[in-house]
Amino acid sequence: MIREALPAEAIRTGARVIGASPGAVVLEGGERIEAGGVIDCRGAGDLSLLDLGWQKFAGVELRLEAPHGLERPVVMDATVEQTDGYRFIYLLPFAADRIFIEDTYYSDLPAMDAAAIEQRAVDYAEARGWKMAEIVHREKGVLPVACLGGAFGEYWRSGGKTAKAGLRAGLFHPMTGYSLPEAVRMAQRIAGLRDLSGAGLRDATIAHAAERWRAGRFYRMLASMLFRGAEPGERIRIFERFYSLAPALIERFYAGRSTLSDKLRIVAGKPPIPVGRAIGAIVKGARA
Numbered sequence: 068m069i070r071e072a073l074p075a076e077a078i079r080t081g082a083r084v085i086g087a088s089p090g091a092v093v094l095e096g097g098e099r100i101e102a103g104g105v106i107d108c109r110g111a112g113d114l115s116l117l118d119l120g121w122q123k124f125a126g127v128e129l130r131l132e133a134p135h136g137l138e139r140p141v142v143m144d145a146t147v148e149q150t151d152g153y154r155f156i157y158l159l160p161f162a163a164d165r166i167f168i169e170d171t172y173y174s175d176l177p178a179m180d181a182a183a184i185e186q187r188a189v190d191y192a193e194a195r196g197w198k199m200a201e202i203v204h205r206e207k208g209v210l211p212v213a214c215l216g217g218a219f220g221e222y223w224r225s226g227g228k229t230a231k232a233g234l235r236a237g238l239f240h241p242m243t244g245y246s247l248p249e250a251v252r253m254a255q256r257i258a259g260l261r262d263l264s265g266a267g268l269r270d271a272t273i274a275h276a277a278e279r280w281r282a283g284r285f286y287r288m289l290a291s292m293l294f295r296g297a298e299p300g301e302r303i304r305i306f307e308r309f310y311s312l313a314p315a316l317i318e319r320f321y322a323g324r325s326t327l328s329d330k331l332r333i334v335a336g337k338p339p340i341p342v343g344r345a346i347g348a349i350v351k352g353a354r355a
């Protein structure tokens with residue numbers, strides 16, 4: 068295996084880029100860096116061009132007065148009250164008396180009351196009989212979790228005319244919001260290119276991103292079913308059914324590699340939401 072690494076002096080941190088083109092980058096303060104090729108990875112472009120469903124969360128890492136007794140992480144405890152969309156608690160036991168508790172909502176709107184959500188995470192601990200000694204860490208966030216549709220071309224252009232990768236290139240899973248599998252795909256694609264000029268990188272990255280956008284159509288249709296076909300309180304039923312499917316199918320789903328038979332399996336059977344609304348959402352999703 069060939070390993071390449073950039074020399075330390077080639078890495079610049081704490082430098083804000085104010086302009087990027089296929090052959091140069093301009094930093095705040097005016098410094099201009101000429102390059103054979105530029106890939107812009109400055110995070111999301113104009114997300115208002117996409118039709119999104121939101122994941123809101125607030126979490127607390129607690130030091131407890133006594134061990135919690137949990138042996139493994141819990142990825143989704145959805146036995147909690149279902150409010151503001153699909154709601155679940157995520158548990159990471161870091162040590163016998165330390166646990167991270169995050170309260171998450173798959174919601175139509177990005178607005179959130181972080182203090183109230185954090186309090187619910189603390190209440191969850193109390194309900195489990197875990198007595199809090201102190202909060203050692205907090206986090207909160209609002210992320211686009213699902214992409215129901217949108218104008219890919221306009222979204223791409225909103226991030227400038229340079230080659231792009233990451234969220235800026237629209238490379239995230241339309242149903243999970245995760246970007247790591249797509250980042251690996253893009254990295255492999257770039258590693259296999261012969262033409263690494265600015266124009267070559269731009270053409271290759273837009274072609275790759277457009278291909279991945281088309282490949283995401285099925286997932287966008289599911290996202291439409293989840294966010295438009297299901298009432299917020301019904302979303303849990305879709306998740307309950309999905310996570311009862313075969314683990315290998317779920318792995319392929321997360322990796323964005325669902326096969327045709329996976330797709331049929333996912334939509335087969337009686338929909339967990341009313342048929343009329345499910346079909347409406349599917350028709351709308353198929354156009355996106």
Ligand SMILES: Cc1cc2nc3c(=O)[nH]c(=O)nc-3n(C[C@H](O)[C@H](O)[C@H](O)COP(=O)(O)OP(=O)(O)OC[C@H]3O[C@@H](n4cnc5c(N)ncnc54)[C@H](O)[C@@H]3O)c2cc1C
Pocket residue numbers: 082083084085108109110111208210232233234235239244245246247248
């Ligand atoms: C709590 C949480 C959990 C997550 N869990 C997962 C997970 O398990 N798996 C998964 O795949 N994804 C996960 N994600 C999503 C994942 O973090 C994002 O999809 C991913 O970080 C997007 O990568 P990106 O490089 O495109 O953009 P970003 O991570 O947003 O990186 C953009 C970078 O560009 C820099 N930047 C922006 N503007 C400028 C500028 N003008 N000049 C210089 N630098 C600039 C920013 O400082 C930043 O470092 C999670 C996100 C959160 C918040």
